[in-house]
């Protein structure tokens with residue numbers, strides 16, 4: 056007979072989402088079983104955020120060397136040893152790995168099972184020869200690269216985020232299908248390290264971001280030599296002697312044929328739902344992910360789904376945010392509500408592209424002319440001038456009574472600046488708050504103050520303000 060475990064919480068998937076739930080529950084002394092069929096740490100550590108940011112850091116270093124002469128520093132042009140670059144990526148993963156390891160979680164008191172899990176019924180999960188009946192289950196099985204049904208694609212070797220970071224040789228010419236964050240981060244990284252890169256995007260590249268600010272990033276990538284073909288759908292792939300031939304068509308109907316040495320597919324994500332026995336557990340799902348309510352419960356009230364498998368915004372910090380909500384719901388029975396409007400995101404190209412809250416278009420649709428769009432250019436910031444990072448712009452969307460509704464940034468350290476705006480948005484701050492704090496000089500964070508102060512640009516000309524000043528002057 057199968058061994059039976061009856062923990063308080065059973066978590067399926069040890070990626071960003073599942074690990075956060077397990078660690079928090081264990082910290083409260085709760086009995087937790089965590090099941091992982093692949094690598095501890097999931098996508099973020101092994102095939103996602105960590106290796107991609109490590110590769111981008113190497114690429115940034117190569118780019119900085121090329122531009123050292125702008126600062127009067129003479130160095131020879133960089134030569135890249137890609138196998139060593141890959142070693143750097145591996146070292147970064149290895150440095151972070153212990154934090155997500157089985158040993159650490161067992162040390163926290165979590166029972167870790169290294170096998171695939173599937174539901175056998177509404178309250179029963181099977182993991183190898185172990186049966187689990189938990190008070191609550193949390194599905195955190197993540198997502199995988201979505202591979203579109205392009206004719207010929209299944210006949211050629213292609214890369215996804217799971218295989219890209221294993222390359223030991225720099226691709227001579229990397230063709231990338233998809234101009235989203237994965238496609239463009241990897242396009243710039245490989246271009247800066249010496250590859251020729253062509254990106255095919257069926258619609259608009261970086262289409263989820265503010266179009267004006269996305270254009271800042273796309274122009275820069277093109278200036279660095281990345282070929283970005285927008286509104287160009289890939290129609291067929293064929294094998295060639297040098298690698299692959301990509302056949303695509305522009306929206307005007309012109310055919311484009313590009314031969315490349317390697318092909319990366321970066322066309323979005325598919326939720327990991329296959330083989331989970333969701334039907335047996337009465338859990339509704341679509342091809343976009345498991346259906347959840349605002350409190351992240353599935354159609355089986357004892358089972359939650361969080362992270363990439365729940366569709367929605369797919370980021371590590373969202374997985375962490377959702378894990379916190381689920382912990383509050385399971386352990387403290389508090390009502391929780393997920394809000395996408397306080398979730399920031401950043402694409403880590405140079406310049407970075409960040410967003411939070413409502414876009415200008417969404418804010419206008421909701422508040423009409425009751426919004427103000429306030430901007431500050433990097434060129435007007437002293438720190439940006441000193442660093443030679445003058446390309447970029449910050450945009451704040453102010454709503455009624457000056458409340459911060461949203462923000463977009465294209466520029467150096469956009470992600471770091473977005474931390475301040477993320478706090479401001481989650482605390483319902485106004486332009487008065489953002490204009491009124493003391494920013495250390497010279498920092499890029501001053502861009503926030505500068506944009507917020509412009510909310511009051513008309514105040515000095517206001518006739519009533521002038522009258523008050525004139526009256527007060529009379530008191531000596």
Ligand SMILES: Cc1cc2nc3c(=O)[nH]c(=O)nc-3n(C[C@H](O)[C@H](O)[C@H](O)COP(=O)(O)OP(=O)(O)OC[C@H]3O[C@@H](n4cnc5c(N)ncnc54)[C@H](O)[C@@H]3O)c2cc1C
Nearest residue numbers: 068070071072092093097098103172197362363369370371
């Ligand atoms: C190239 C790339 C770069 C990225 N960069 C960023 C970034 O810079 N910032 C950011 O915020 N996000 C980034 N992301 C997104 C981020 O990686 C994901 O949002 C995050 O990893 C989702 O975490 P998760 O726990 O939901 O899923 P995962 O990390 O995918 O973890 C799910 C785990 O569940 C396991 N599993 C699946 N099925 C079963 C089963 N039946 N039984 C047992 N275990 C199972 C899997 O093996 C996996 O380990 C990036 C993604 C990619 C691909």
Ligand SMILES: NC(=O)c1ccc[n+]([C@@H]2O[C@H](COP(=O)([O-])OP(=O)(O)OC[C@H]3O[C@@H](n4cnc5c(N)ncnc54)[C@H](O)[C@@H]3O)[C@@H](O)[C@H]2O)c1
Nearest residue numbers: 233234235236237238255256257289321322323369401402
């Ligand atoms: N910096 C970050 O936080 C970061 C970095 C990478 C990935 N991610 C996460 O991973 C997710 C997936 O990233 P992604 O870039 O794969 O997905 P995405 O959905 O954001 O972008 C995919 C792009 O591929 C295009 N596309 C789809 N099919 C195509 C086809 N047949 N031909 C040409 N173009 C096609 C789409 O129009 C879209 O623009 C992101 O949405 C994000 O949540 C985050």
